[in-house]
Amino acid sequence: xxxxxxxxxxxxxxxxxxxxxxxxxxxxxxxxxxxxxxxxxxxxxxxxxxxxxxxxxxxxxxxxxxxxxxxxxxxxxxxxxxxxxxxxxxxxxxxxxxxxxxxxxxxxxxxxxxxxxxxxxxxxxxxxxxxxxxxxxxxxxxxxxxxxxxxxxxxxxxxxxxxxxxxxxxxxxxxxxx
Numbered sequence: 001x002x003x004x005x006x007x008x009x010x011x012x013x014x015x016x017x018x019x020x021x022x023x024x025x026x027x028x029x030x031x032x033x034x035x036x037x038x039x040x041x042x043x044x045x046x047x048x049x050x051x052x053x054x055x056x057x058x059x060x061x062x063x064x065x066x067x068x069x070x071x072x073x074x075x076x077x078x079x080x081x082x083x084x085x086x087x088x089x090x091x092x093x094x095x096x097x098x099x100x101x102x103x104x105x106x107x108x109x110x111x112x113x114x115x116x117x118x119x120x121x122x123x124x125x126x127x128x129x130x131x132x133x134x135x136x137x138x139x140x141x142x143x144x145x146x147x148x149x150x151x152x153x154x155x156x157x158x159x160x161x162x163x164x165x166x167x168x169x170x171x172x173x174x175x176x177x178x
Contacts, residue, residue, distance in 0.1 A: 066072040147153050
């Protein structure tokens with residue numbers, strides 16, 4: 001068997017190690033090590049700031065939470081997608097997007113559109129409440145035919161047909177005759 005005892009001469013070994021390191025390092029290596037040490041100390045100094053330390057701890061906690069729920073991959077995919085979109089966009093595309101956004105804001109941002117949206121929302125809510133309170137229809141062809149004989153059903157169908165015809169006419173489709 002071999003004897004695995006350590007030599008008890010650290011000063012001599014340390015001296016040889018120091019001399020070997022000194023001889024192996026070039027001036028460029030020493031300069032880079034000094035810069036690395038300076039940057040590391042600057043980073044440690046910044047991490048000692050309580051606000052920075054709290055921010056780093058919060059970020060680590062949030063990253064752990066994102067990883068646990070599987071959203072970290074989604075966040076990374078989103079960042080990569082945004083980067084690809086940014087690289088793919090030309091100045092002309094960006095200008096056209098801003099012009100589109102401006103026209104949308106001008107169109108939707110007026111009082112008439114707001115009033116129309118509010119009236120539509122209220123009408124939908126009232127119709128949903130009224131439909132929920134109404135008794136369940138019996139079903140079948142005869143029940144449907146009896147619904148068609150009611151004046152309010154006929155008015156509603158006429159309104160929907162007129163609305164769809166006007167909408168189709170405004171969108172450039174073929175004219176619809178009622």
